[in-house]
Amino acid sequence: MSVFNRILIAVSDDDLSRPALNLAIDLASDQHAQLRLVHVGELVQPQASSASELADIESALREEGDALLRQLVEHAASRGVQAESARLKTASVQDSVADAIAAEAADWGADLVVSGTHARKGIVRWLAGSVSESLARASTVPVLIVRDSDAS
Numbered sequence: 001m002s003v004f005n006r007i008l009i010a011v012s013d014d015d016l017s018r019p020a021l022n023l024a025i026d027l028a029s030d031q032h033a034q035l036r037l038v039h040v041g042e043l044v045q046p047q048a049s050s051a052s053e054l055a056d057i058e059s060a061l062r063e064e065g066d067a068l069l070r071q072l073v074e075h076a077a078s079r080g081v082q083a084e085s086a087r088l089k090t091a092s093v094q095d096s097v098a099d100a101i102a103a104e105a106a107d108w109g110a111d112l113v114v115s116g117t118h119a120r121k122g123i124v125r126w127l128a129g130s131v132s133e134s135l136a137r138a139s140t141v142p143v144l145i146v147r148d149s150d151a152s
Contacts, residue, residue: 002031008110010101010135011037013068020116020146021072027112028081035083037072038104039065040090040097062087098134106140113143 009024011017021037028035041061069085076083088100105113117132136143 002033004028004031004033004111006034006036006108006110007031007112007114008036008038008101008105008108009114010097010116010131011039011068011072012116013039013064016116016148018116019148020114021075023144023146024114025076025079025081025083027114028076028083029079033111035076035081036108036110037069037076037083037085038088038101039069039085040088040100041065096134096138097131098138101131101135102138102140110141113139113141115143115145117145117147 004027007024007028009017009021011021024035027033065087069087073083073085086104088104090097090100101113101115104110113135115132115135117130132143132145136145
């Protein structure tokens, strides 16, 4: 009997999400669960000199997010797990990445959300914040936070 039927993993373009992704793939394989990879593209703050430049920046960010998701879906497939993906975006600059992931998990019916963390401490954590910690607070389903293997 499977404990988890639908696992959602939040991925980013840094190495932070790789240990979390590999664990999510292992869990999906072990539990015969569906796996959904999500990447959140935050809105670009209007620092561009023109609307055209802003549109170009947003288009490039979308393409990067799509390429990342394709690469990670292929990685899951190479390990024997078929995954689906979704590129999410925040509705406004005030919306948080954590809220977007939590909403997607609820909408998709996830049993588990997996997220990576740098495990920052002290003043750095206070200044930079923690998407994973915010996600754990915002989510209505269990969140498994996987530390970066380089975290001390």
